[in-house]
Amino acid sequence: MPDTASQPAPVLLGNEPGSFPHGVLAERHPAIIRQVREALPYEAGQHRALDALLANCTEGVIEPLPGDAPGRDRWTAWGMDEYVGRSWFDVPWLWAESHFYRRLLDAVGWFGPGAWQGIDPFRPAKLAELDAPETDEELAALDGLAGLSADELGRALLHGSLWGNRADLGFSLSATGTGSGAGRGAGAGGRGEVPALVADDSERLWSLLPPSGTGTLCLVADNAGRELVPDLLLVAHLLAHGRAGRAILHVKPHPYYVSDATTADVVDALRRLTGASGTAAEYGRLLWSALADGRLTVRAHPFSCAPLPYTDMPDDLRAQFAQATVTVLKGDLNYRRLVGDRLWSPTTPFADVTAYFPGPVATLRTLKSDVITGLDADTETALVAAEGQRWRTSGTHALIQVRS
Numbered sequence: 001m002p003d004t005a006s007q008p009a010p011v012l013l014g015n016e017p018g019s020f021p022h023g024v025l026a027e028r029h030p031a032i033i034r035q036v037r038e039a040l041p042y043e044a045g046q047h048r049a050l051d052a053l054l055a056n057c058t059e060g061v062i063e064p065l066p067g068d069a070p071g072r073d074r075w076t077a078w079g080m081d082e083y084v085g086r087s088w089f090d091v092p093w094l095w096a097e098s099h100f101y102r103r104l105l106d107a108v109g110w111f112g113p114g115a116w117q118g119i120d121p122f123r124p125a126k127l128a129e130l131d132a133p134e135t136d137e138e139l140a141a142l143d144g145l146a147g148l149s150a151d152e153l154g155r156a157l158l159h160g161s162l163w164g165n166r167a168d169l170g171f172s173l174s175a176t177g178t179g180s181g182a183g184r185g186a187g188a189g190g191r192g193e194v195p196a197l198v199a200d201d202s203e204r205l206w207s208l209l210p211p212s213g214t215g216t217l218c219l220v221a222d223n224a225g226r227e228l229v230p231d232l233l234l235v236a237h238l239l240a241h242g243r244a245g246r247a248i249l250h251v252k253p254h255p256y257y258v259s260d261a262t263t264a265d266v267v268d269a270l271r272r273l274t275g276a277s278g279t280a281a282e283y284g285r286l287l288w289s290a291l292a293d294g295r296l297t298v299r300a301h302p303f304s305c306a307p308l309p310y311t312d313m314p315d316d317l318r319a320q321f322a323q324a325t326v327t328v329l330k331g332d333l334n335y336r337r338l339v340g341d342r343l344w345s346p347t348t349p350f351a352d353v354t355a356y357f358p359g360p361v362a363t364l365r366t367l368k369s370d371v372i373t374g375l376d377a378d379t380e381t382a383l384v385a386a387e388g389q390r391w392r393t394s395g396t397h398a399l400i401q402v403r404s
C-alpha cells in the first residue's frame with residue numbers, strides 16, 4: 001500500500017549504520033572538512049574550529065548557537081532548541097546535514113566579522129569545475145545544435161539541465177557517488193530494461209510553458225558550475241523563444257551542500273558564458289541584458305538554506321511561488337525538501353505529496369538519496385530486479401515530475 005500525504009512515511013534519520021544517511025553524517029561530512037582544510041590557506045584558529053566541528057558532528061551532541069550568532073533567531077524558529085543535546089545521528093537527517101553547513105561556515109569565519117568574512121570555502125572546487133575542459137566541450141557542443149528546431153533545442157537543453165544535476169561536488173566525495181560521467185544523457189545509466197529516466201512528465205512541463213507564453217518561470221537552482229551553466233542555458237532559451245516572459249532564479253544566500261549556487265556563482269557562470277564563443281556567448285549576453293531589463297531576477301531567500309521541508313515555507317516565499325506559472329526545483333536536496341525527506345513507498349503519488357505547493361511545480365533531479373515518489377509499479381519492480389536498492393542513491397537515474 002502506498003503511503004499517503006495524510007499518513008506520511010517516516011522522516012529519515014541518520015542513525016542506522018550502513019544506511020545512506022548514516023554514511024553522509026559519518027563519512028561524507030568528515031571528508032568535506034578534510035577537503036575544506038586543503039582548499040584554502042586557513043589560519044590556526046580556523047583549523048582548531050574545524051577540529052572541534054569534526055569531533056562534535058561525529059561524536060558529540062548538537063550545541064546551541066551562541067546568543068550573538070548570525071541567524072540565531074532563524075535557527076531557533078527552525079527547531080534548534082528541540083534538537084540541542086541530541087546526537088547529530090538522532091535528529092532528522094535533513095536538519096543535521098543543513099546544520100552541519102551552518103557550523104562549517106562558522107568555523108571558517110564566513111559570517112565574520114573578520115578578515116575571512118564572505119570567503120566561500122567551496123569556491124576553489126567550484127571554480128575548478130567551471131574552468132574544466134569538460135565545461136569548454138559542453139559549451140562548444142551548443143554550436144552543433146544549431147540545426148535543431150526550437151522545440152528540439154528546448155528538449156535538449158532540458159535534458160542538459162536535468163543531467164547537469166550529476167555535477168554535485170558533495171556527492172562526488174561519497175563512497176557510493178563515484179563513477180563520474182555515468183548517466184549523463186537520456187539513454188545512459190540504467191541496466192537492461194531499466195530506463196535512465198524513471199519518470200518523465202516533460203510534456204506536461206512544456207504544456208505549462210507554451211511558446212506564446214508571457215508567464216513567469218521560477219527556477220530554484222541547485223549546484224553551481226556544471227549544473228548552473230546548463231540551467232542558465234535553459235532559462236536563456238525559454239526567454240528567447242517566448243516560453244517564459246520572465247524568470248526568477250533562486251540561489252542560496254550562503255555556501256551550502258558544497259557546490260550549491262550562490263549569487264557569486266551566478267556571476268562566475270555568466271562571465272564564463274559571455275567569455276566563451278559562439279552560441280554560449282550569445283546566451284550569456286542574452287541573460288546579462290535580461291538581468292538589466294528585469295526579465296531575469298536573482299533571489300537568495302534565507303529559507304533556501306533552511307533545514308526544513310517546503311511544507312514549512314514562510315508566507316513571503318509561498319507568495320512568490322504562487323505567482324509563478326511554474327516553479328522548477330532542481331536537484332536531489334530540493335526533491336527531498338519538496339516531498340518531505342521521508343522514506344515513502346516509491347509508488348506514492350507525487351501529486352498527493354506535493355498538493356500543498358502553491359502553484360504548478362516541476363522537479364528535475366538525478367536520484368542521489370533514498371527518497372522517491374511517483375514511480376509506476378513496473379518501473380520500481382524493474383529497478384529493484386536490476387539493481388536492488390542502489391538505483392535510489394547511485395545518481396545514474398533521473399526523473400522529471402510535474403504537478404500542475
Ligand SMILES: O=P(O)(O)OC[C@@]1(O)O[C@H](CO)[C@@H](O)[C@@H]1O
Pocket residue numbers: 024028097165168170171222223257330331332333334336366367368369
Ligand atoms: O541536491 P543535490 O546537489 O542534487 O544533491 C545533494 C546530495 O548530494 O546531498 C545529499 C547528501 O548529502 C543527498 O541527498 C544528495 O545526494
